[in-house]
Amino acid sequence: MGILQVQDVNKSFGGLKALHNVNLDVEEGAVHAIIGPNGAGKSTLLNCFVGRLKPDTGSVMFNGTSLLGIAPHEINQAGVARVFQTPEIFGDLSLIENVMIPTFAKRDGAYTVNAWGRIDQAAEIREKAEHILEDVGLAEKQEMHANSLSRGDKRRLELAMCLVQEPKLLLLDEPTAGMSRADTNNTIDLLKRIGERGITKIVIEHDMHVVFSLASKISVLAQGTVIAEGAPEEIKGDPRVQEAYLGGAHL
Amino acid sequence: MDTFALQLLNGLDKGGAYALIALGLTLIFGTLGVVNFAHGALFMLGAFCAVTVQKILTISVKVKDESITFFEAYKEVPYLETWFGETGSVIIDYSVPISILVAIPVMLLIGLVMERGLIQRFYKRTHAEQILVTFGLAIVLQELVKANFGANPIPTPAPEAVAGSANIGEWLGLGSTVVYPWWRLIYLAFAGVVIAAVFSFLQFTTFGMVVRAGMQDRETVGLLGIDIQRRFSIVFGLAAVVAGLAGVMYTPILPPDYHMGMDFLVLSFVVVVVGGMGSLGGAVAAGFLLGILQSFASMNEVKSILPGIDQIIIYLVAVVILLVRPRGLLGRKGVMES
Amino acid sequence: MTETPALQSNGPQGNAPQASAAPERNKGPAFFSCWDIHGYYGESYIVQGVSFDIREGEIVALLGRNGAGKTSTLRTIARMSDPQLTHGEIWLDHKPLHEMSDFQASQFGVGLVPEDRRIIPGLTVEENLQLAQIAEPKGWSIERLYEHFPRLAERRKQEGVTLSGGEQQMLAVARALARDVKLLLLDEPYEGLAPVIVQEIERILEEIKGLGLTTIIVEQNAIAALHLADRAIILDMGQVAFDGIAQEVLDNAELRQEYLAI
Amino acid sequence: RNVFAQDFRNNPGDGGTVTFGFNVPQTGAYADEGADELRAYQLAVKHINGEGDGGLLNTMQPLSLKGDGVLGKKVVYVTGDTQTKSDAARASAKRMIEKDGVIMYSGGSSSGVAIAQQSLAQEMGIVFMNGLTHSNDTTGKDKRRYGFRHFFNAYMSGAALGPVLEAEMGKERRAYHLTADYTWGWTQEESIKNTTEGLGWQTANAVKTPLGAGDFSQYITPVLNSGADVLILNHYGKDMINSLTQAVQFGLRDKQVNGKDFQIVVPLYSRLMAQGAGANIKGIFGTTNWNWSLQDAGSQAFVKSFGQEYGFPPSQAAHTCYVQTLLYANACQMAGTFYPPEVIKALEGFEFDGMGNGKTLYRAEDHQCFKDVLVVKGNENPSSQFDLLEVVQEVPRSQVEYDAGLFGGELGPYEV
Amino acid sequence: MTNKITLRSDNMMMGLFALAILTMPIWLMPIGASYPDLMQKFAIFGIFAIGFNILFGLTGYLSFGHAAFLGVGSYTAVWSFKLLSMNVVPAVIFAVIVAGAFSFLIGFISLRRSGIYFSILTLAFAQMSYNLAYSVLTPITNGETGLQLAKSDPRVIDGLFVEAGAGIPSTNFFGIAMSGYSGFYFCAVLLIIGFYISLRITRSPFGMMLKAIKSNQNRMSYTGLNTRPYALTAFVISGMYAGLAGALLAVTDPLAGAERMQWTASGEVVLMTILGGVGTLLGPMLGAVIIKYFENIFSAFNETLLNNIFSFLPEGLQEVVVSVVGLFVGEGWHLTLGILFMIIVIYLPGGLVEGAQRVRDYVGRKRHKKTSEAHQPQIAE
């Protein structure tokens, strides 16, 4: 029994069948990669996990409870965090605030009016936030506005915002897209390090270097259907995957 | 039956007026994304085009009234009448239609100057700042008009030939009890024509698409070689003309005063938003819907059941529509939602 | 108009980065050149005196770490309002780009495929392409584009922003080709694309190379970019740190390690 | 007379001047009216101080003023903008009282605003002389010891119109009322309805219209086929201009109903309204407090000095404001002190003449002036740009008087 | 973000603010604004704007209907004077509670939408309140005339303790009459408290959540925070501030009119906030002072006064100057206000406070540069 179980999920946009009977079983502590051609439905699938989209049919069970029909913030409170393909951050707040907000959310729940305490005196929260910023290498920029970060940095910030919540399940939609090789390597290291904390991860990535460095299991999605699933080595050799996705890419 | 028919006519007529006034606003607000609190002022300036034309046409020979000794009192005979006699009177009589021809270039110019001189700098600023600057501008324009024309409404009658009522009932075989003022019928038709013209300009040419695109993402449209700034200016000028024409045409119904723009401002925002941001069709639909509902809510039969309903119907309908349809009647997702 | 090629103008040498005195500079009037350009985002000084030349038909890879200023440099060349060009000259085909605004530069032949693709919300795929053909001069016809990007043909009535990432990238490249460009600026064209698509885009870029189109390509996947390019320029902290033959970078491990971490 | 050396608010003491406050609408719909009122106030101050031709000081009887200011002190004044809003008017009045130390303030143009200022007067212990306010409430249920009204009211309009309407339109009529939906409109409707029903007219309907409706078409069309043959517009200012203009456009005036010509009546007229409605007012009946074409000596004197000063005739609003200022100054002179309770007592029951409108009484019980009321109609053939209203009849004071207890209310104490 | 915010700097600001407010009667003297009514208005509209800023400045939700809460506060307070007691304490408390409840209702519905749709919803509710208060609800509001005290009001609590006097009693704070300077100090103390609360909210985690709503609601919900109740809380808090302001209007001057609820009144507080600086602490207060100053002082200039002021000029020049200046004061004060709005927003984006900061930063730029942009090399020139 995995921590996340997806059964027979279907989703159509108008005439387009974006997801077709998708089944997925993510094991606790695993790094589960989802790869597949552009437009295969990977991001759509993640959207169904976090409440942005509601599948037409099928079920999504997380830790034994259904994620369907509940609000995004409840899903997050249940322990699911997500890094988006285009960074979703608090653009006009400073980096440190960006990270403190999820920390408070983790500590205080979905709604708490704490109008009398001072942020600058919430030492414990602050420390935690600073610590995580250091982890992702943004410590120096903590007072900058998030909007003026370069894109790679924005993505790292978003990752920090998710990590600070110590989620049970972390969904990463192309976490290294647009990152330089050096930063990609840093991110891989970082993700490996959190792996040690026992966070389950679902990673969507086109960079095969990242996928094969991290994943313990890979599902391949093409045209809304899972066409292959298995350990990295199996997938690498699968001819259908070769044809639909990898092409002649050297890995 | 005839009260019903008449209220329907009232509703259509009001709707036409609301739609016409809101049309210019939705162009600027829904298309360029500028919250233009000076839109009412443009409407008012249009109306004062008519006043000015009338003033010019009736420049008069003044014959002193000798019976009054404490101050100068005159009997006034317009030069046009002394020079051209009957023809002169007719020209004066037609001052409102003539004003339309004058208002088009004048309002276009005003719109362009306003956009180039001021609004242009505010596309990238926050809505709050747009509100402050356009509200300031509206006050300034209003005060300038007040300084020149006073605060009191100025009568600007419709031509004699269309001053009375048309017997619509007779045409339609509803009996002679359904009569309706000619000028209001003309207003309705005029609104229809202007709305159709604006629609076809924006729908059947690529202009509309480019402007919509430009509003979403100026930078990228610029990268594609399009001088979006020029097109924005044109849209603004167009909106000013439409607002101005609405103002000119309204003068025989509502003698204009310097404050009339503010009186219509809130209403036009409500119409635009109920119609849905960025949707011309929505603004027109909302204009007619609100006009008709307002007319029916004012019927004595309705008021006796729900006292005061005619005072709040527009806002009530706005609330209901916005709660049922999140983006108004025909609004698009994501436009002005944050 | 002034026919003075940029490289002949003499300015203060103080700020010129040491590595920019590349040998190519002396090979006669360049097709494209930027000379000592400085750009600011408001108060932040980002492009700090970048100079380089490109010959007609050349493909240049512009490389560097995150935040090195690659995107900012491309945006400056495309004459976008941000970052603001405060100093320096940009010449394309003997015309001063630095005196133009964004749409004029585009009409003169600068085509930028922006890094976040910038598909316009509210427009369909086809309208996004049509938009590129409103202003003269037009490039490839929409039919021809569809032939090269059959996926776009399938999705032509869909709203552009609901395309998947890869599809959007294709649309962005197609949109640039829909205009008649003299200088093509590609900002991370492979980002977020599946390997098969990367290969497809690579093919298209090879094809473009075949057409002799002058191109600057910014890419994190440096190896791929260097294989495609004739020359490489490496930016660091908003300045040119290296300017030379592409192969040189591939061969020079030290250089790669220092600036590209590969 | 030093028994009155009590301390009171804004006592001018030994200073050489005494300050009046003139609080008029300078912005908003009534700005033009406010400007005219201000002119009249300035003229009144001039005359009190013995400058100019003396104006009504020449005709007023009995007169205690000597043309050397009030009680030997020169009058100076401050001005303020009411914006025709109660809050703004009270703020402005408070400024005059607290900052400028006025001994009296005056102004008007809307009943709600006047009543708000009048109750402030009572709280602050400063006399307020109402300008243009026509609601019965001002000297009825909202009357105050410190407030005085020279202007007539809705009841008097109705009472004055009655006989004229009867003479012009007969006893068999059906009236349809459109009424501005606020307190002034209601008292106006009530008063005129009492009158017309007293004549034997039927009331077809009485419909409330929102203030500032702009377009009244939805209220006018039901009139067309209601069987009514008279439309009574209980509207003021812009509302009246719009509703009248539109009613005429709907062809009401060309209509024949029940074999009679359809008629429109506007109970309260002002010059600005007549100007705004243009040709539409021709032949339409209504009432005013005063008109510059009156031929009595007082009116002539006022029109003369106002006309020579400003180049055009004064409005009724200007007249009432001018007279109020003089009356207050005269009362101080009579009382020999600025101490408000004494000034109030001097004004209460004061009877005077020579200020237009014939013999006039400031009734002690409700601080309402009683005097002749003018029934006017829009001039069919004006001889000049100012000749908009034609006086049909000067209805004698006796006909418009009523019992002081009719509208309730309580004046309150002299000392506050 | 160059100056670090600390508890100490905040306490310092708080102290200076309180000092400035309490000494207003002294330093406002030279500009002719030191009389009680105007200072009361400064304090009251300061409270209104500061509260409004908690909603608009922090969450970015632009309400165009806050005047409704002000009006409700006033009506409640006057009714409390009429029915219970002339003591201001129950009036203020009830007003805040009722305004809070009313804003909860309206906020609950309006917050289902965002952006301009939200603005129009609040506008619609406020306009409905206004129109009904003006006409149909006259028994409660006394319509156009406004709700006033009458001698015959029951005042049950007062009736137990004191004998009714001859006239209408005045509002009091346990015997201290609430007119004149004592009224001002009462408002001033509440303003200082209101400012302090707003400061605490801004610096608190709750305030940070509100800013997050403004910045990115999507991210907020994917972060596990429920945006709606946060926004609603801010809405109710600002509604309560408005109710307090409304109550104070009635405390210092016991009359409540419907026009207080009109859209222009809602617009006024929006303008105050923007003028001073949206989202800044001091800005809204500053904006309120400026607009009220113009309304009360600039409108009061007349020709005679101007002639006195410019009497030092030679005859001809004096006339010219007076006629030119006359355009902008007295009946022309709106014109000046309009021009002021435009100038400020064109030349000081972000309002007065941010504008001032910009000017200060510009002056001290070199000094700040070194510390704030450590990751970037020094700027070239």
Ligand SMILES: Nc1ncnc2c1ncn2[C@@H]1O[C@H](COP(=O)(O)OP(=O)(O)OP(=O)(O)O)[C@@H](O)[C@H]1O
């Ligand atoms: N809101 C929508 N309306 C219509 N079609 C949509 C919508 N969202 C996604 N699609 C379509 O669904 C398909 C799957 O999209 P999705 O974003 O899930 O792809 P993906 O696998 O994440 O691709 P990529 O790797 O390029 O990001 C695409 O063809 C896309 O065009």
Ligand SMILES: Nc1ncnc2c1ncn2[C@@H]1O[C@H](COP(=O)(O)OP(=O)(O)OP(=O)(O)O)[C@@H](O)[C@H]1O
């Ligand atoms: N709008 C902006 N305002 C202020 N600073 C900015 C802005 N955009 C970018 N920057 C800053 O400019 C620097 C260079 O950014 P740029 O986007 O040009 O880098 P890049 O080389 O393209 O990086 P990447 O590989 O991450 O895309 C970065 O430090 C970034 O923080």
Ligand SMILES: [Mg+2]
């Ligand atoms: Mg995706």
Ligand SMILES: [Mg+2]
């Ligand atoms: Mg970049």
